[in-house]
Amino acid sequence: MAASDTGSKIQGARPSFAPWADPAARPLLRLDAVSKRFGEVIAVDRLSLDIYEREFFALLGPSGCGKTTLLRMLAGFEQPSEGRILLDGQDIAGVPPHRRPLNMMFQNYALFPHLTVEGNIAFGLQQEALSKSEIATRVREMLALVKLEGFGARRPHQLSGGQCQRVALARALAKRPRVFLLDEPLAALDRKLREDTRFELMELQHKLGLTFVVVTHDQEEAMAVADRIGVMNRGQLAQVATPSEIYEQPNSRWVADFIGDVNLIEGRVVSCGLGQIVIECMAGGRLLVAHPADVALGTAVGVALRPEKVQIEAQRPLATDENCFAGRVAEVGYLGGLSIYRVKLDNGAEMKATAANRTRLIERPIGWDDRVWLSWPAEAGLVLTR
Amino acid sequence: MTDADRQVDSQVDSQVDSQVNSQVNSRRAAGRRARGRRLIALIPALWLVVFFLVPFLIVLRISLSQTVIAQPPYLPLLDLSAGWQGLRDFVAGLSFDSYRLLASDGLYATFYLRSLAIAALSTLLLLLIGYPLAYGIARVPRRLQPVLVMAVFLPFLTAFLIRIYAWINILQREGLLNDALMALGLVRQPLVWLSTDTAIIIGIVYSYLPFMVLPLYASLEKMDETLLEAAADLGCPRWKAFWLVTAPLSTPGVAAGALLCFIPIAGEYVIPDLLGGSGAQMIGQTLWTEFFQNKDWPVASAVAVALLVALLAPILIYQHLQARALEGR
Numbered sequence: 244m245a246a247s248d249t250g251s252k253i254q255g256a257r258p259s260f261a262p263w264a265d266p267a268a269r270p271l272l273r274l275d276a277v278s279k280r281f282g283e284v285i286a287v288d289r290l291s292l293d294i295y296e297r298e299f300f301a302l303l304g305p306s307g308c309g310k311t312t313l314l315r316m317l318a319g320f321e322q323p324s325e326g327r328i329l330l331d332g333q334d335i336a337g338v339p340p341h342r343r344p345l346n347m348m349f350q351n352y353a354l355f356p357h358l359t360v361e362g363n364i365a366f367g368l369q370q371e372a373l374s375k376s377e378i379a380t381r382v383r384e385m386l387a388l389v390k391l392e393g394f395g396a397r398r399p400h401q402l403s404g405g406q407c408q409r410v411a412l413a414r415a416l417a418k419r420p421r422v423f424l425l426d427e428p429l430a431a432l433d434r435k436l437r438e439d440t441r442f443e444l445m446e447l448q449h450k451l452g453l454t455f456v457v458v459t460h461d462q463e464e465a466m467a468v469a470d471r472i473g474v475m476n477r478g479q480l481a482q483v484a485t486p487s488e489i490y491e492q493p494n495s496r497w498v499a500d501f502i503g504d505v506n507l508i509e510g511r512v513v514s515c516g517l518g519q520i521v522i523e524c525m526a527g528g529r530l531l532v533a534h535p536a537d538v539a540l541g542t543a544v545g546v547a548l549r550p551e552k553v554q555i556e557a558q559r560p561l562a563t564d565e566n567c568f569a570g571r572v573a574e575v576g577y578l579g580g581l582s583i584y585r586v587k588l589d590n591g592a593e594m595k596a597t598a599a600n601r602t603r604l605i606e607r608p609i610g611w612d613d614r615v616w617l618s619w620p621a622e623a624g625l626v627l628t629r
Numbered sequence: 630m631t632d633a634d635r636q637v638d639s640q641v642d643s644q645v646d647s648q649v650n651s652q653v654n655s656r657r658a659a660g661r662r663a664r665g666r667r668l669i670a671l672i673p674a675l676w677l678v679v680f681f682l683v684p685f686l687i688v689l690r691i692s693l694s695q696t697v698i699a700q701p702p703y704l705p706l707l708d709l710s711a712g713w714q715g716l717r718d719f720v721a722g723l724s725f726d727s728y729r730l731l732a733s734d735g736l737y738a739t740f741y742l743r744s745l746a747i748a749a750l751s752t753l754l755l756l757l758i759g760y761p762l763a764y765g766i767a768r769v770p771r772r773l774q775p776v777l778v779m780a781v782f783l784p785f786l787t788a789f790l791i792r793i794y795a796w797i798n799i800l801q802r803e804g805l806l807n808d809a810l811m812a813l814g815l816v817r818q819p820l821v822w823l824s825t826d827t828a829i830i831i832g833i834v835y836s837y838l839p840f841m842v843l844p845l846y847a848s849l850e851k852m853d854e855t856l857l858e859a860a861a862d863l864g865c866p867r868w869k870a871f872w873l874v875t876a877p878l879s880t881p882g883v884a885a886g887a888l889l890c891f892i893p894i895a896g897e898y899v900i901p902d903l904l905g906g907s908g909a910q911m912i913g914q915t916l917w918t919e920f921f922q923n924k925d926w927p928v929a930s931a932v933a934v935a936l937l938v939a940l941l942a943p944i945l946i947y948q949h950l951q952a953r954a955l956e957g958r
Contacts, residue, residue: 318858318862319861319862320858320861339861339866340858340861340862341860341861341862341863341864341865341866341867342864346862346863347859347862349855349858349859351853351855353853353855353856353858353859354859355856355859355860355874356878357874357877357878366860366863366865366873367863367864367865370863370864370865370869371864414863415862418863418864
């Protein structure tokens with residue numbers, strides 16, 4: 244893989260690729276008010292979503308949010324209680340799994356233990372009207388694609404976890420699915436391998452030009468691989484947007500809190516104008532936040548502030564008057580490259596700030612119980628009304 | 630070096646010491662564990678020697694003897710007091726006469742073949758009945774499964790002989806089976822069931838069913854349901870997935886069940902004796918006749934040894950399959 248490829252992708256590139264922003268674009272897969280109930284439990288609640296050709300879409304949410312149920316409905320293992328699932332404009336609700344042009348990679352890979360790697364990859368092809376030589380060619384292509392040449396005759400139990408994952412990939416991709424569904428594709432791998440495999444997944448998707456829908460509870464994974472993320476909560480989509488939008492402009496307190504680390508400051512709007520609003524915090528003190536739209540005075544709002552956007556200093560900063568709070572360090576979490584400071588403010592609230600450890604540990608100026616000042620520009624905060 | 634330094638040093642030393650000690654200790658413990666494991670392996674080995682190998686050698690030795698009217702009813706006897714000469718006389722006295730008889734008299738071969746044929750047919754029927762049963766049990770909700778497995782074993786709470794006698798009652802001329810068939814208008818005259826091969830096979834299939842169901846259930850129950858979903862996802866309809874996924878993955882269970890039934894059925898004595906006719910025999914009955922009617926211990930022993938050799942083939946096949954299944958895990 245060329246390093247430049249991944250580099251550009253990480254920065255949320257493929258800037259030209261945004262079919263969801265184009266009103267003329269027709270979605271490949273459309274979920275139309277889909278619900279799924281198991282007895283009293285509502286797993287998926289009137290969910291609507293469009294997924295476009297060649298998109299890498301991630302369904303992200305805590306366990307039990309209904310994301311796996313949604314994926315299983317796409318694969319055909321569950322039938323929606325209500326609503327329609329359209330593929331190329333055709334309702335596929337009644338189509339059994341073995342007739343759907345979607346393929347799934349299972350979380351536990353579900354490789355057939357009695358078949359060799361080749362047998363596993365060929366399994367899906369043997370269900371189609373393909374000649375032996377065609378199947379053999381396709382299997383060879385797939386083995387090359389996932390870099391498992393020479394492993395064809397092995398059985399799954401003779402492979403490592405990472406190799407099993409590639410076989411599962413190859414087996415599903417051999418079917419050339421219209422939509423490739425991946426259920427927690429990297430969850431079973433260890434951290435280092437997971438990061439490498441992420442890039443390989445992205446490369447595969449790019450190379451094959453397929454549509455990927457991946458279900459994950461790992462937000463880092465979703466952020467790294469996806470064109471768009473659908474954040475799911477209690478059977479509904481809380482927000483659907485690009486990774487950077489999800490992170491920088493969460494649409495609700497819940498999304499802000501679920502994605503990454505955040506300080507949520509509750510308060511009431513006391514003045515607004517000139518693209519800025521002033522908020523009286525519940526705990527005391529005032530915040531200045533940049534916000535383009537007007538908000539009615541007195542509205543209860545939350546301000547989301549990412550810890551890395553908070554400046555932490557041992558001296559009172561001279562330049563800033565606004566958004567500057569004094570406090571005492573209650574806890575320091577050393578993460579190697581970063582340190583997380585939990586600061587008890589004088590007004591009683593708690594805030595987190597992160598700072599990159601640019602110097603060696605010994606020279607680090609701020610430690611436990613130190614008096615510190617937290618400050619941030621007006622643009623750092625985000626006003627949330629939901 | 631200051632005192633404090635020295636203290637630190639000695640502390641470090643003692644730490645290192647204790648580490649080395651603990652390593653040595655753990656190595657010793659590992660050695661003990663390995664020895665313990667070998668000792669545990671001795672238990673089944675000892676069991677096999679005492680309850681299989683020694684009795685088998687006794688039977689083998691009797692099968693190579695000659696029958697005489699005496700106590701015990703065979704020769705030669707090993708006279709240990711005569712020393713080497715006694716041993717030489719003993720070996721010289723052994724012969725293959727009993728085996729020659731088995732080979733020359735076609736009747737024995739007929740009985741062997743009959744036994745193997747009945748065992749094969751019964752095993753096939755057991756598989757045909759047992760597989761759907763085990764499959765069904767493995768598919769019901771998990772909390773119901775132990776109840777159903779228990780139900781399969783429930784008849785075992787009644788004595789074996791009583792259950793076979795009950796079958797005599799069912800299968801006789803004025804029995805329940807004929808009554809039922811006539812009540813349903815399927816036959817006009819009572820049929821002869823008792824003392825036929827059909828009766829033997831019915832009795833065998835009834836008695837051995839749990840031994841077929843249990844290993845099949847064990848292998849079907851642990852099968853990963855997502856494999857069938859994966860098959861469906863890859864374009865394979867449900868009925869085909871059974872043949873391509875479920876069936877091959879349950880072969881260890883099929884092999885275990887088949888052997889667990891086939892081997893004892895081939896040597897079955899009580900069921901054919903009670904339900905079968907007097908003319909046609911299975912090899913178990915032949916053995917009984919040789920021992921208790923003809924009092925010919927050597928021929929009876931030879932019959933037993935030959936049966937064991939005949940059954941060795943399926944056992945070896947089973948071993949091979951087992952080894953492959955273990956490898957697959």
